[in-house]
Amino acid sequence: MSTLSMERVTYKYRNAGTAAVKEATCAFEPGRMYAVVGPSGSGKSTLLSMLAGLDLPSEGSVRYGEKSTGDMDLDRYRREDISMIFQAFQLFPLLTVTENVCYPMELVGMDPKEAKHKAEECLRRVGITSEEMKRFPSNLSGGQQQRVAIARSLASGARTILADEPTGNLDAENTGNIMDILESLARDDGYCVVVVTHDMEIAERADVVYKMTDGVIAVGGKQAAPD
Ligand SMILES: Nc1ncnc2c1ncn2[C@@H]1O[C@H](COP(=O)(O)OP(=O)(O)OP(=O)(O)O)[C@@H](O)[C@H]1O
Ligand SMILES: [Mg+2]
Helix, strand or coil: CEEEEEEEECCCCCCCCCCCCEEEEECCCCCCCCEEEEECCHHHHHHHHHHHCCCCCCCCEEEEECCHHHHHHHHHHHCCCEEEEECCCCCCCCCCCCHHHHHHHHCCCCCHHHHHHHHHHHHHCCCCCCCHHHHCHHHHCCCHHHHHHHHHHHHHHCCCEEECCCCCCCCCCHHHHHHHHHHHHHHCCEEEEEEEECCHHHHCCCCEEEEECCEEEEEEEEEEECC
């Protein structure tokens, strides 16, 4: 698995006066959890969307291992290497929980039975019961819906999870629960987890905290030594 990194990345939205991200240099390694904090409008989501290959930098490069996102098959990258989790869960309302998790696997041609088996395994991993798997997302709590979204990420096989305010819609208990899962994926299973958050308590749990201020990124707070 590769390290995701940025080198002197600048991003300017069309028609915008100043750049949303300015000369950002940072790295995200497997087996660690990162937090990106900063005020509203400081460029956190813009940074994440470049890491995810949804946008290309105006200047500088985003690399996954040796390869720059400017030179790679971005559809494949977004399907296989990276998965995103959002504040609003983004589950398909007309599919059951299991079908939601099966969907990306069937999309790449996995046998439906095998996909279902894998989906159930991933859902169990995040604490969703067999009974809950048969429900539609609207019949689950917010915390449960976010766990389904994480299971869908796991099922995709991607080893880097980019989460934009994943607990923004959740109460303290569910926030703790989702953070436990994300932390365990990094620490126990070697995923690279990047969490954008406003919440300093959440950021405290990360190995590395990047702070964004007006598009400028800096390492802030603790930076644990690799073990
Ligand atoms: N599509 C767009 N077109 C023009 N400017 C944009 C666009 N999206 C974001 N911006 C601007 O870029 C800057 C960074 O926005 P971004 O969404 O990355 O901030 P953020 O840190 O994620 O904020 P929040 O915490 O509110 O989600 C802001 O000044 C914003 O207004
Ligand atoms: Mg944002």
